[in-house]
Amino acid sequence: RQADYDLATPEAMTMVRDLVNRKTTKDGLIDKHFNRRAFNETEGLPEWFVDDESLHSKTSLPVSKEAVRMMREKLKALDARPIKKVAEAMARKKMRAAKNIAKIHKKAESVIANDEMTEAEKARSINRMVNRATKAKPKEKVTLVVARNGNRGVQGRPKGVKGRYRMVDPRMKADLRAVKAREKRKKKGGRR
Structure with missing residues (x-):
């Protein structure tokens, strides 16, 4: 060595x-x-x-x-050199991307082999596949549901809430709001 x-x-x-x-x-x-x-x-x-x-x-x-x-x-x-955890995460991301590319490649080959489609249709469908694979999916926002009255003892999904949610008590919600505000201030370059 x-x-x-x-x-x-x-x-x-x-x-x-x-x-x-x-x-x-x-x-x-x-x-x-x-x-x-x-x-x-x-x-x-x-x-x-x-x-x-x-x-x-x-x-x-x-x-x-x-x-x-x-x-x-x-x-x-x-x-x-990156930290081991970061390097591993980057490697996983690369592997995922390589798998996606291989998958798109197979699909593209099957589209190209299709004799019923015109050249323009083939190009359009391949472009659509590539765009769909490379488009970044936005993160879902977590809805904070305050455990009051009707939601206090609810075990399952509360009524009228779609997507990801998190049950919090009023105190927790205020604390979370304060933490977010503090982070925002830091980004803007506040006094503290």
């Missing part, structure tokens, strides 16, 4: 770039990393001191601007 060989830090990238461009040699790299911290013996030292040393006593390796820029680009590419 490529991830196993990826350069994870700008320091590593700089080091590799120097090796490739022959600015340093393998021996030079090894020599460069021998310093007073090379043999960091911690035997006999108090634990608090070892912890403090591990936090603050680090050698800073030289980093080129280009390596930092490349790492930032790599991180941007990682951040730009």
Whole structure:
């Protein structure tokens, strides 16, 4: 896998770039990393001191601007990837669209094979099929039915309500209205 060989830090990238461009040699790299911290013996030292040393006593390796820029680009590419859920939803949408296209294709072939229709009729019927398949269906609005008097103990569909509905008590309806108003204000760019 490529991830196993990826350069994870700008320091590593700089080091590799120097090796490739022959600015340093393998021996030079090894020599460069021998310093007073090379043999960091911690035997006999108090634990608090070892912890403090591990936090603050680090050698800073030289980093080129280009390596930092490349790492930032790599991180941007990682951040730009969609969230797993969103990616799955997009894939499902694509699959559905592909199925619809395949279905339309079959129907179109059967229409084309029909010898009783004229060319214009065939084109019209294929266009109609495509338009019907690609037209976005509007979402049905949910009707809020307030549970008052006649509707208070109703279990089934209340009278005179068509389509989707939701039973609410008067308090709930007021709260929902307030939430919607707040959302509207946010979109317009209100003060809060």
